[in-house]
Amino acid sequence: MAEGPIVMLHPVRVLVLGTGQMGSGIVRLLLEKRGLELVGVYGRRAERAGRDVGTAVGLGRELGLSIRGDLAELVEGVRPQVAIQATCSRLAEGAGEIETLLERGVNVISIAEEMAYPSARSPELATRLDALAVAHGVTLLGTGVNPGFVLDLLVIALSGVCARVDAITATRVNDLSPYGPSVLASQGVGLTPEAFRRGVEDGTVVGHLGFPESIGMIAAALGWRIDRIEQRLEPIVSRVRRETPFVTVEPGLVAGCRQTAVAHWDGRPVIELIHPQQIHPHLEEIVTGDCIEIAGEPPLRLSGSPEIPGGIATVALAINMIPRVLNAPPGLATMADLPVPAAIMGDARSVLARESRWHDDD
Numbered sequence: 001m002a003e004g005p006i007v008m009l010h011p012v013r014v015l016v017l018g019t020g021q022m023g024s025g026i027v028r029l030l031l032e033k034r035g036l037e038l039v040g041v042y043g044r045r046a047e048r049a050g051r052d053v054g055t056a057v058g059l060g061r062e063l064g065l066s067i068r069g070d071l072a073e074l075v076e077g078v079r080p081q082v083a084i085q086a087t088c089s090r091l092a093e094g095a096g097e098i099e100t101l102l103e104r105g106v107n108v109i110s111i112a113e114e115m116a117y118p119s120a121r122s123p124e125l126a127t128r129l130d131a132l133a134v135a136h137g138v139t140l141l142g143t144g145v146n147p148g149f150v151l152d153l154l155v156i157a158l159s160g161v162c163a164r165v166d167a168i169t170a171t172r173v174n175d176l177s178p179y180g181p182s183v184l185a186s187q188g189v190g191l192t193p194e195a196f197r198r199g200v201e202d203g204t205v206v207g208h209l210g211f212p213e214s215i216g217m218i219a220a221a222l223g224w225r226i227d228r229i230e231q232r233l234e235p236i237v238s239r240v241r242r243e244t245p246f247v248t249v250e251p252g253l254v255a256g257c258r259q260t261a262v263a264h265w266d267g268r269p270v271i272e273l274i275h276p277q278q279i280h281p282h283l284e285e286i287v288t289g290d291c292i293e294i295a296g297e298p299p300l301r302l303s304g305s306p307e308i309p310g311g312i313a314t315v316a317l318a319i320n321m322i323p324r325v326l327n328a329p330p331g332l333a334t335m336a337d338l339p340v341p342a343a344i345m346g347d348a349r350s351v352l353a354r355e356s357r358w359h360d361d362d
Contacts, residue, residue: 010037011034011035011036011037011348011349012035012036012037012081012082012322012326012348012349012352013037013039013078013079013080013081013082014030014036014037014038014039014080014081014082014083014084014322015039015040015041015042015074015075015078015080015082015083015084015106016030016038016040016041016042016083016084016086017041017042017071017083017084017085017086017087017097018042018043018044018085018086018087019041019043019045019048019053019056019057019067020086020087020180020182021178021179021180021183021311022086022111022311022314022315023041023043023057023086023087024056024057024058025311025312025315026084026086026315026318026319027041027053027057028057028058028059029315029316029319030319031059033319033344033348034346034347034348034349035344035347035348035349035350035351035352036319036322036344036348038053038063038065039078039079039080040065040068040074040075040077040078040080041053041056041065041067041068042067042068042069042071042074042087042097043056043067043068043069044069044087046069048067048069049066049067049068049069050066050067051066051067052064052065052066052067053065053066053067071097071100071101072100072104075100075101075104075106076104080106081106081107081326082106082107082108082109082322082325082326083101083106083107083108083109084108084109084110084111084318084319085097085098085101085108085109085110085111085112085115086111086318087112088112089112089113089114089186089209090112090113090114090209091112091114091115091118091121091122091125092122092125093112094110094112094115095125095129098110098129098140099129099132102129102132102133102136102138102140103132103136104136105136105137105138106138107138107139107140107325107326108133108138108139108140108141109141109142109143109318109321109322109325110140110141110142110143111142111143111144111148111314111318112142113142113144113147113208113209113210113213114142114209114210114213115140115141115142116142116143116144116147116148116152116210116213116214116217116334116335117142117147117152117212117213117214117216117217117220117334118142118213118332119216120212120213120215120216121212121213126332129332130331130332133330133331133332134330134331136330137330138330139325139326139328139329139330139331139332139333140331140332140333141321141324141325141328141332141333141334141335141338142213142334142335143314143317143318143321143335143341144210144314144317144318145308145309145310145313145314145317146172146208146210146214146275146310147210147211147213147214147217148210148314148317148335149308149313149317149335149341150170150172150290150308151170151172151210151214151273151275152213152214152217152218152335152336153217153335153336154290154292154302155168155170155214155218155292155294156217156218156221156222156336157340158292158294158300158302159221159222159294159296161298161300162294162296162297162298162300163296163297163298164296164297165222165294165295165296166270166295166296167269167270167271167272167294167295167296168218168270168271168272168292168293168294168295169271169272169273169274169292169293169295170271170272170273170274170290170291170292170293171273171274171275171290171291172274172275172277172289172290172291172307173275173276173277173281173286173287173288173289173290173307174275174277174288174307174309174310175277175278175279175280175281175282175288175307175309176189176256176277176278176279177244177279177280178309178310178311179310179311180246181246181247184244184246184247184279185204186205186206186207186209187205187207187208187256187257187277187278188200188205188207188235188254188256188257189247189249189254189255189256189278189279190247190248190249190253190254191205191235191253191254192252192253192254193235193237193254195254196235196254196257197235200233205233205257207233207257207259207275208257208259208275208277211229211231211259211261211273211275212229212261214273215229215261215263215271215273217334217335217336218271219263219265219271220336221336224265224270224271225265225266226263226264226265226270226271227264227265227266227267228263228264229261229262229263229264230261230262230264231259231260231261232259232260232261233257233258233259234257234258234259235254235256235257235258236254236255236256236257236258236276236278237252237253237254237255238250238251238252238253238254238255238278238283238284239251239284240283240284242255242279242280242283243280244279244280247279249279255278255279255280255281256276256277256278256279256281257276257277257278258274258275258276259274259275259276259277260272260273260274260275261273287305287306288305288306288307289303289304289305289306289307290303290304290305290307290308291303291304316343317341319344320341320342320343320344321335321338321341322344322348322352323344323348323351323352323355324338324339324341324355325338326352327352327355327356339355
């Protein structure tokens, strides 16, 4: 009789940082997965400290687990093996939390956009975090649907069947409606076109933060040395009334942002990323979707519609990468460095044990 998969005795102990839209989604999905145990939740907002996690994340029931506001104390108390950070988008805003975790021997998965390829904007900080992770024998990974998957990891994988790559164009048309107020504000949703342009100038409207990270990951994989990146942000002005739980957009106001980035290597454009995103695009008969085109030998085009939904996809990736991170060598990793993600449909401990055997064979 064939032996079944090896199962670890104890579930993987998981800590979640963040109680917003994404953090709450991570908590809810974690509770559905076998072999993973939610041992703590950290929240930045002081008014949430002490609240029961179950009611705070919309489960409709109590878990007997309280949101905590002191990260170091929480880690010392619950001793997690891995933490998922869902508190911010920028590396500078989350670095302190990451360092607190790494210094205490906790593996970290962050969905902060700038963590997908942190050396793109913060090479010195990336080097420091890598050294800290190595020193404490743990792994640090940035992931998400974009950056971290659609406009970079899928592009890299598709290029694997090419004898030559001349240029890459990748487009993601998506719906912002599922996101919370911080994301909508960063995209300028609800502003007048004039206020949108002022926001771009003063830095309050930032659009999508992941283009340099996606370009950096692709370029590193293909061996391209990018000379410069040109980005543009333009308002998507609505012709109809649109509404989410967090914002109402009347005709003439901004429903989203069309953002592009063109990366140059050796004096020519080699990567173009196009990302129009807005709330309820279907109200103006706009179909969401993802498309990757590679000019080269052979030329390739891969597209799908509707879009890979950003909210649940990011939540799922963060959780599904837990076994890969726990089995990875210590240090800072990107999605291009680790085995391809796969959904955890059985017991996470079985996946962890199986992949550990593969790693040992290497």
